[in-house]
Amino acid sequence: METNRRPNLPVKDINVVLTEMCRWKVKQIDRLDSFQDSNFMVRYETSDVSQLNVDQRAIVKIIHSHNFCESKMEREREVMEYLTTEGFICTTCLQFPDEKWFHITDDGKFVIRMFSYIPGVTLKSCLPLVDSRCLLRELGSFIGKLHRTLQAVSEKIVVAARPNDPWILQNHSTLNTLMKDLEDIPREKETLISEILHKFENTVMTSYEELKKGVIHNDIQDRNIIVNYKDGKLHKLGCSARMNDTRAKYGLIDFNGIACSSYLFEVAMAIRDLMVDMEDISHFEIGAHFLAGYKEEYPISEEELRLLPCCIQVGLCQYIIGGESEFQKQPDNEYTRSGADGAWTMLQILQKSTNASILKSWKEIIDS
Template sequence: MEKEGEILLKPGQQIKPHVPNEVVHQLVFKLYNLEVASVKELNSYDDKNFHVTVKSDSALPDIHDACPHGYVLKVLNSLDSKAYNLIDAQNEMMLYLAKTGLPCPRPVKNIDGKSMSLEHLKDAQNQSTDQYIVRLLSFVPGKILFSVPYTKELFFQVGELVAKTDLALMGFKHDGLKGVDRIWNLIAVPKLVDFVYVIADEQKHSLSMEVIENFKSNVIPFLQELESGPIHGDFNEQNILVEADKEDPEKYSISGMLDFGDVHFGYYLFDISIAICYMMIECKSMDMLDAPGHVLAGYNRVRPIPQKEFDLLKDCISARFSQSLVLGAYSYSQNPDPYLLTTAQRGWQCLKTLWDCPKSELYKRWNEIINSYANN
């Protein structure tokens, strides 16, 4: 097994597994002794994820793993499948957070009593390929945040969720989180220069390079001064669940979180910056530059933001925009799935608007919004 630090994506590398529906049926039966009733593929960048329902839970190796809402079969990409210890850390983190009362998926034990296994799969030409880690997780019901109208109340709750997760994970320890070098970690932004070639538009290419260089010069040198710990690493609009109010179906509240594929030992500043980036992209209910203020107000209510972190927010939010846009374009060049361009639909304009606004103006309006919650 390769070391965790050797799972960094390289240009030209194709890592997404080929998993037709019949293979989903076979894997679920072979590994979990369950007969699939229905299969629905879920969105994913590099993995293959399927929501499956089964004909009966009674044959589960551990009946305590039974989930009334079905399960998610996850077949990891060939790169992450080499990081067995990291995936074990993801499984343990989900169990850890669930015990703290934060709703998230839980790993299901297979017939060998394990939370995952390595399986040989074949490609579309029926040729044998690499081994892939296969897991089954409990399905957490709810709508994804992306699918409902955004409100300042939801943004505030997103900030609270990120901070509560960061605080809860301060007590989580696992060797699998150490030394994880991945292209989606925000600290890997300088490595984006190897992927920017996929951005053909000159202005967008130039903007990406400017943001990357700014991150290298204005963020990297100050990281040792920031608070760090285990982080989720990808609080985006597809990974946060909401539920409708029973008395008012038009009103939603945060109900859970998904996708622990980017967890690592990182900086709390990065977790909140990533969340803010994705809240801004689909923000149509208010000025997108005000959205961060509401997210920060919720975060600050749970974990007060140190001034050193606050001062670097624009740099880190912009860096995540660039990272998401560049890697989304790269992934699309390897696998033309429209889902991979979700960020690009509004992201470039959002990045330009954010980048063109002076820090002093941004921070003034964000602080005003944070302060407006002081007496609530």
């Protein structure tokens, strides 16, 4: 089993490319947490702004060349550029001096990509400091706007299917395959996850063709949502600072997971993450306040609401099985297990409530 799947291109080699090819004066390179690729935040100067004392930053991503697909990269770039033209704050690709959007190292082993840097902090780091109910409604509104906007490009930007990717919810069967290969998984955990996946197959996937679908980000979680600075200060979050356009407050990064899938599945994954990470509000309130904001911008039917609790549970299974599977391949990378323990705890909590009681609690808040 491969023990370190992240690319191990030395920082000094990255520095050489940025210095000699891009003509950057590199001031600092910091490694960032990452799942499979290697990501770095780079502070640099260029000759045209060196006298202006401008703090220039970029994100540099290193990818194994055998994992790189140029057509997939192009789809990601098109989505980012389209959202930017529609008023969203999101990272965009940076070109190399040869006008390409990527650079292959001389030995052919690695691909280097560069992205613009969004100033701010991750939403995860803000969660303890905010009015949770207002934040949830704002995030729901933000993702509703995102889905409404992406609906317009779903016919123009064709994202290739990835049937073996366990992080795309309709590929839930791949989780069963991964689970069989896990070492020392407790029987209780294996049994519950198998039951949930079976239920998903028989209740959600039988209605899959009727669900609204299109291009989705597919990795909207609180580490990929950036709360932006304005005039050097962090936007204050909460009811007292409600903004007419949430696109001006929240930025999106890491479009590596874009997929063609159901919008409902992305809603489920967003609520899943918030249920795992938010501690000052009841678990069922989280989904209700999020959905109240979402429905202001994009419709969600009664049938989709009925299916949503099961989708959230499969999203939690993704964290437990997908994260543990990746950790066993690269045990030096704890980041791969982020959220796994909290997901298991949440999955057990959800088993104590019926679908009907969850929907009832949501609707009481949504309709209030």
